Amino acid sequence: MSETESGSETNEFESEAKIDATSTPDVSVEYPLQVDGLRKTFGGITAVDDATFQIENGTLTGLIGPNGAGKSTTFNLITGMLKPDKGTVTFNGEDITGMEPHAIANKGLVRTFQIARELEDMTVLENMMLAPKNQRGEKLWRSVTPGVRNDVIEQEEELLERVWEVLEFFEIDHIAEEYAGNLSGGQRKLLEMARALLTDPDMLLLDEPFAGVNPSLEKRLLTHIHELREQGYTFLLVEHDMDLIMENCEHVIVLHQGRVLTEGTPADIKSNEEVIEAYLGGNV
Known part of the structure; x- marks a missing residue:
């Protein structure tokens, strides 16, 4: 890999938004x-x-x-x-x-x-993990490249922590491993709003x-x-x-x-x- 290519990948990587569990809306x-x-x-x-x-x-x-x-x-x-x-x-x-x-x-x-x-065939937790933007693991090369993969794992751990916080906020953490297709109508509404918040x-x-x-x-x-x-x-x-x-x-x-x-x-x-x-x- 050339120095130019490496620098380009580094800049792209650093420019991605970091998952923030305490993020708040822009009120400007x-x-x-x-x-x-x-x-x-x-x-x-x-x-x-x-x-x-x-x-x-x-x-x-x-x-x-x-x-x-x-x-x-x-x-x-x-x-x-x-x-x-x-x-x-x-x-x-x-x-x-x-x-x-x-x-x-x-x-x-x-x-x-x-x-x-x-997504009915995925668990509540899996549905939630799909919601946040700018996930580094979405790009295959980041998931397999030595060094970069560690950053992917670190972000996933931060994301998982935030997902559990939102699940607890909406009081659906107890059904995290349940398939979404098995939820009641009300539980699905809670899940949808929780995903939107993420x-x-x-x-x-x-x-x-x-x-x-x-x-x-x-x-x-x-x-x-x-x-x-x-x-x-x-x-x-x-x-x-x-x-x-x-x-x-x-x-x-x-x-x-x-x-x-x-x-x-x-x-x-x-x-x-x-x-x-x-x-x-x-x-x-």
Whole structure:
């Protein structure tokens, strides 16, 4: 190996982010997520129509609306699952409109799904070990090259320690060796959120995280979400349970036919006659 090649490999190796078990989100941007004029049509149907809103740092924001309001499509446009026809998505001051989902996740904007997407034939621990970014062992030559392999092993040990910390935080360390396919719906939601946290996100988009979850696990999930928010994480939450949204979110955005009908505090939304008539039927 030439001196030039060796230097190049060393620089590449040293430039990789080190796994940090105590990492915290970047809180330098007041509005980390800004959505401006998003539009998406499918044939003659407009699913999202000039949706515009911004999410304040360190908050838990609810995104509500009836079926067909455009909530899931908006999530998919923000996270790169779909490409918008027009409009922009800005995250931490950078235009991420139309980027691939993995590129957006690598920038710290991470989502979960209504139906958890764990790898069923792998254990909970194995699922967790796959989540963190910049793992040195992902490159075969690093795993077999003398000297460099020791650094791979060292990082894996640090990663394993951090994984166990997150498992304990979500109270699923006791099922670490269980196959993910054997978990209950609530346990899968806990696993998905735990995996998302291991990607070092600045912001989490949660798509109906409480769907199919029993009341006990729902309470645990909410507790963990509030604890993470207190640590500086930012959340955008889609959820059909209006009581849950009103009792836990600081800010609520209401979608109607793909557009933002109104937004404000839960008290603002409860007293908005247009929202009450269109969505809540006066029962909130």
